Amino acid sequence: MGLERRFLAVPTVNDDPPDFDRLFRLWNQVNDDYLEVEFNFSQCRFLRQNAVAFLGGLARLIEYRGGRATFDWNTLQEDIYTNLRQNGFIGCFSAGRGPWSGNSIPYQEFQEKRKDSITSYLKAKWLGRGWVSLSPALRDAIVGKVWEIYENAFEHGSSPLGVFCCGQHYPQLHLLKLCVLDFGVGIPSNVRMFTKKEAVSAAAALRWAFRPGNTTKPNGMGRGLGLDLLREFVKVNQGELEIYSHEGYGQIKEGRERFLDRSTFFEGTVVNITFHCDESYYHLVSEEQTDKLF
Amino acid sequence: MRINVHALIGEDCITLDDGQKVHNLILPELKAGRPVEIDFEGVGVFASPFFNAAFGQLLRDLPGDDLNRLIKVDNLNPVGRSVLKRVIENSKKYYSDPKYRRIVNRVLDEQAANA
16 A cells, blocks of 8 residues: 655744644644655744654654655755754654764653653753753752653553653753653543543643642552642742643743643643753752651 | 662652552551661652652551651652652542542542453
């Protein structure tokens, strides 16, 4: 059986909601079996970390569905080409074009939840490249909170493709970003199944998932704190967390949070986080060590 | 019993499986009324799944007062301690909320039936 050929133009992608819509439209166009897709970059002026992670995931999704995905590297602008070589994206999809040792945060695919690979990516490749002046205690605190995103993606996304991620450092703004995504069943689907409420909107489902103690995988013990702990950390440190799943969109920014339904649908889950690369934004807890634990 | 968590798990205490390892070691001791000392020296990264499995589910088998008396936690950094306290708070609620547990048990039964 021959593959159906499709040529897709990758647009310019920032990381605002309309940019995610552009990515989700691409997903819609490749969401079939047995496709041969060629991605062209002639209309692309820049790509952020979310676009890199998403495009990598799309290529693996196409392959998983019996198709083939190729990228026309010749259509890339020089600066984007340099970034995609440095972050290892091109090397992942093109033999012999391995990563350069530049300043980019690597594109990474994790098929399985292997804590050592993921924490070493976060510690050494995302936070530990010398551009972020963080104490070891703060570095560990951030890694622990970001781990909750991966935990959630593996545990609840249930995607055979695993999890895709990419980061970016914005030196002028002193910001560090990370996008983690999966092509699994999505949070609203899990919440509707668990609560047996099919009518729950995607936004309401996301809100439910962020509430402490709520989990769709209790495994006989109290769980469901991960997203709440992450939210709390982002709030205290004036970062930003955005989550997209189905039509749902959640944003935690400047201490406020909002959940709403949008018109664009994406079946999986995307989490995009922003942290300040400045120790003064962080307030690590200091608790009385003699308190009773239980 | 004294447990060196770094030697047993490593510097990242973040997964449910690793938490279960600690839980499996300490539960029989605690049930027998013997004290356990858990040393986190050298452990830097903490996340809730580890504590849910290691400590949170102890409340299913033993009352909090006994656990306070028998468990001694050493060298747990402030971030780890704050996550652990949240986990225990959540676990107390979970094991004392019959309505929530009914829903959970229903889902677990369904999952088992579909397996």
